[in-house]
Amino acid sequence: MALFRYQALDRAGKNVRGQIEAPDSAAAAAELRRRQLFPVRMESTSADRGGRKRPAGFGTRIKLQDIAVFCRQFSTLVRAGVPAARSLEVLAEQTENRKLQQALENVHQEVRQGTSLRQGFAEHTKIFPPLFVNMVGAGEASGQLDLMLDRAATFYERERATSQKIISALTYPMVVLFIAFGISIFLLTSVVPTFAETFTQQGVQLPLPTRITLAVSWFLVHRWFVVLALAAVLAVALAAANRTPAGRRVRGQLALLLPVFGKLNKKNAVARFARTFSTLSTAGVPVLEALELTKKVIGNALYEEALTEAQDGLRSGQPLAAALARYPKLFPPIAVQMTAIGEETGNLDELLNKLADFYETDVQEMSARLGSMLEPLMILFLSVVVGVIILSVYMPMFQMMNFVR
Numbered sequence: 001m002a003l004f005r006y007q008a009l010d011r012a013g014k015n016v017r018g019q020i021e022a023p024d025s026a027a028a029a030a031e032l033r034r035r036q037l038f039p040v041r042m043e044s045t046s047a048d049r050g051g052r053k054r055p056a057g058f059g060t061r062i063k064l065q066d067i068a069v070f071c072r073q074f075s076t077l078v079r080a081g082v083p084a085a086r087s088l089e090v091l092a093e094q095t096e097n098r099k100l101q102q103a104l105e106n107v108h109q110e111v112r113q114g115t116s117l118r119q120g121f122a123e124h125t126k127i128f129p130p131l132f133v134n135m136v137g138a139g140e141a142s143g144q145l146d147l148m149l150d151r152a153a154t155f156y157e158r159e160r161a162t163s164q165k166i167i168s169a170l171t172y173p174m175v176v177l178f179i180a181f182g183i184s185i186f187l188l189t190s191v192v193p194t195f196a197e198t199f200t201q202q203g204v205q206l207p208l209p210t211r212i213t214l215a216v217s218w219f220l221v222h223r224w225f226v227v228l229a230l231a232a233v234l235a236v237a238l239a240a241a242n243r244t245p246a247g248r249r250v251r252g253q254l255a256l257l258l259p260v261f262g263k264l265n266k267k268n269a270v271a272r273f274a275r276t277f278s279t280l281s282t283a284g285v286p287v288l289e290a291l292e293l294t295k296k297v298i299g300n301a302l303y304e305e306a307l308t309e310a311q312d313g314l315r316s317g318q319p320l321a322a323a324l325a326r327y328p329k330l331f332p333p334i335a336v337q338m339t340a341i342g343e344e345t346g347n348l349d350e351l352l353n354k355l356a357d358f359y360e361t362d363v364q365e366m367s368a369r370l371g372s373m374l375e376p377l378m379i380l381f382l383s384v385v386v387g388v389i390i391l392s393v394y395m396p397m398f399q400m401m402n403f404v405r
Contacts, residue, residue, distance in 0.1 A: 003019055003020075003021055004019065004020050004021075004022060004028045005017075005018075005019050006018060006019070006020060006028065006032060006037075008032055008037035016037055020032065029119075062097055062099060062100050062127060062128075064156045064157075064159055064160035064163065065160055066095075066097050066100060067128070067129070067132065067156050068153050068156035068157045068160060069153075070091060070095070070100065071132070071149045071150070071152045071153035071156065072149075072150070072153045073091055074087055074088075074091060074149050075145075075146045075147075075149035075150045075153065076146075077090065077091070078145050078146040078149065079146040084111060084117055084145070085108055085111045085112050088104050088107055088108040088111060089108050091104055092104035092105045092108060099127060100127065103124045103127040103128070106120075106123070106124065107120035107121055107123070107124070110123065116137075116140060117136050117137070117140050117145070118133060118134075118136050118137030118140055121133045121136055129297075130293050130296065131152070131155070131276060131279070131280065131293055131297060132152055132156075134280060134283065134285050134289070134293060135148045135149070135151065135152040135279070135280075135283050136148065136149070136152075138283035138284045138285060139283070141284075142284065148283055151279060151282065151283065152279070155275060155276075155279045158275065158356075158360060159272075159275070161360075161364070162268065162271065162360050162363055162364060165363065165364040165367040165368065166264065166268065166363065166367050168367065168368075168371060169264075169367040169368070169370045169371040169374070172371060172374060172375055172378065173374045173378045176378035176379070176381065176382055177378070177381075179382065180381065180382045180385045180386070183382075183385075183386055184385055184386070184389060185220065187386070187389050187390070188213070188216055188217040188220050188221075188389065189217065189220050189221055191393075192213060192214065192217040192389070192393060193217055193218075193221060195393050195396075195397075196214050196217065196218075199214075199396050205396075206396055207392075207395050207396065209388070209391070209392040209395065210392045210393065210395055210396055212392070213389060213392040213393065245301070248301040249301040249302065249305075251301070252300040252301040252302040252303070253302065255300060256300075256302065256329075256330075260370060261370075263366075264363065264366055264367065264370065265300075266330070267359050267362055267363050267366065268359075268363050269298050269299075269300055269303055269330070270330075270331060270332065270335055270355075270359050271356050271359035271360045271362075271363055272294075272297055272298050272299075273294055273298055273303065273307075273331075273335075274335065274352040274353070274355040274356035274359065275352075275353070275356035275360070276290075276293065276294045276297045276298075277290055277291065277294045277349075277352055278348075278349045278350075278352035278353040278355075278356060279353075280293060280294070281348060281349035281352070282349045282353075287314060287320075288311055288314065288315070291307050291310060291311050291314075292311070294307060295307045295308065302327075302330060303330055306323070306324070306326075306327045306330055306331070309323055309326070310323035310324065319340065319343050320339055320343060320348075321336050321337075321339040321340035321343055324336045324339055334355070334358075335355060338351045338352065338354070338355050339351070339352065
């Protein structure tokens with residue numbers, strides 16, 4: 001007998017966690033269903049059949065590019081008639097990602113011993129995302145594994161393309177900020193102290209900007225450990241707050257309230273919601289489970305709350321569009337309207353897919369415009385920061401020159 005940790009949904013749709021003993025994962029899932037629980041995640045906590053301890057969730061998830069390539073290759077092999085176990089063996093041999101290779105080797109062993117593909121991948125939830133696991137399970141159950149893997153690959157390719165556009169837009173300003181910070185620290189700790197000694201010897205009356213600059217310089221030179229301590233305390237406090245519901249909620253609010261970037265984050269969140277929910281619905285994943293997985297993909301506590309309320313509404317017979325309409329600051333009218341039309345016509349997955357196309361294109365175009373707009377602004381910012389420091393140092397020198405004359 002093996003021991004399994006599980007996460008499941010009861011008949012009311014609430015999350016239930018616990019442990020169950022069973023001969024294998026299939027028997028554990030069957031027992032949970034007998035208890036009227038719908039299993040969402042299951043991990044082995046005991047040794048596998050070969051006596052080796054299962055690494056139920058080691059490492060970190062692989063990059064979107066790696067999982068997209070893996071899905072494409074896996075789909076090609078399955079479509080060509082290669083058995084799933086043999087396909088996993090081939091892909092494990094040729095992949096260059098060590099974490100992915102080890103996970104595929106373990107899944108290959110499990111599948112050869114009779115475990116389903118879905119459960120094999122579910123044993124490695126820290127490597128394979130839940131959406132991928134559910135897509136594999138849907139393909140395995142329907143006999144369309146190659147099609148589901150293609151859809152998963154498309155999902156991750158689009159997700160990566162959108163993420164890359166946003167990262168590209170943020171990279172330049174972050175680099176300029178880092179350079180401005182580095183130059184400022186260098187000037188304040190190496191150059192300004194030299195001028196401070198000169199001003200002290202000459203007894204010059206210093207203007208306010210110069211006194212502020214000299215005070216900052218002295219603090220960085222003689223109290224640098226205080227700065228590091230404050231930075232460490234702030235980092236620990238932010239990390240601790242991020243582990244609390246209230247902290248995650250505040251972070252979600254800030255992400256949507258940031259100037260310019262808040263609008264970009266909102267559009268990206270709506271695109272992720274539409275794409276993820278559409279992909280899971282097309283795969284035949286139950287609506288409540290699809291919403292549960294979609295909440296985790298979006299990565300914003302405010303959207304998680306909204307979709308949790310949507311789940312409650314669906315259980316009581318309310319349409320999804322009605323729940324989304326209660327959050328106009330999160331879901332724009334077009335998203336609510338297309339959801340409503342999709343529910344009325346029975347084409348919800350198709351309409352949400354088109355909505356995702358629209359918003360992903362919008363996010364990419366907005367990211368490109370944002371990058372072009374930020375370049376001159378950040379150059380100006382760098383010039384102002386360095387200019388203010390230099391000017392505050394040279395102001396007393398101008399006074400000294402006038403005094404000499």
